[in-house]
Amino acid sequence: MRGSGVAYPELVIFDNDGVLVDSERLANTILAELLTDAGLPYTFEEAVRDFMGGSMVSMRTKAEARLGSALPADLEDRYHQRLFDGFATLQAVPGVEAVLDALDAAGTPYCVASSGTHQRIRTALTAVGFWSRFEGRVFSAEDVAHGKPAPDLFLHAAAALDTKPDRCAVIEDSPLGVAAANAAGMTVFGYAAMTPPDRLASADATFHEMAALPTLLDRS
Ligand SMILES: [Mg+2]
Structure with a gap:
């Protein structure tokens, strides 16, 4: 954590497929x-x-x-x-529930921004028991003119939750999503579970297990 007791980042934006749900x-x-x-x-x-x-x-x-x-x-x-x-x-991605618990404990807001439709996001998050954690903070490619790799969806999520882009950290597992986060001027951490790390090389850091994410977020 940097600064004078202010938690960083101010908003964590999760991709859905492959990051929250193992789909x-x-x-x-x-x-x-x-x-x-x-x-x-x-x-x-x-x-x-x-x-x-x-x-x-x-x-x-x-x-x-x-x-x-x-x-x-x-x-x-x-x-x-x-x-x-x-x-x-459907199962949650291993370890991600503990990440959400840690964010809740720290009082750090989070949301989901997905290339999927709203119906797909809702169905998936409900299936793994996460819906109540994200309801009202769900952003879909359906909400913007241009999906990932354009920055539109992430910028829309940040604006809706009144957070400056450079205060946001994005968690992504695809090259398209990492490109979108970079274009939005956000910090991005690449979850290299199914995607080879070299395809996520433009992320600020890559990681292989969700257990490593809270430490990366603390340093962002
Ligand atoms: Mg994904």
Whole structure:
């Protein structure tokens, strides 16, 4: 902690998928299967590489450019149906509940800013028992014109919670999210669980276990 007894950061902004909820394996498995069925062969690993951290709007734009034609109009609906079915067994990311407990104990506010839809965020956070901790402090790519890697979503969250961007710390697990946080002028910590650390190299620091995060936040 720096300064004269003022807690830093003043706001911690969590990504959702892969940071709060352990959803990326399920989500990218489903996405790869749907794209393959639509005539664009994709493996799980390729879906992670190309789409993890982005919105379904940006996924469609990129995939259709590669395919050279339109994806089925109901692809997003089928994706979310299968995803929400799978959320019945969704788990929180290991160790993140203790991080939230530590922030609560320190009186440090936090929120979630996700490329997912509001319905997806609410469904996921409810499934792992976190909804009451975030209700009223949930920000979705649906709320802004440009999702990650644009800074819009993080800046929107900071403004809504009356916090200057340079007082915010972002927790992200995707290159798109780290780029968005950098563009917003925020401190960003990269959770390198599924993503190779070198792809998060533009973060202020990377970490591999949630237990390491409170110390990083204290120093930010
Ligand atoms: Mg993520």
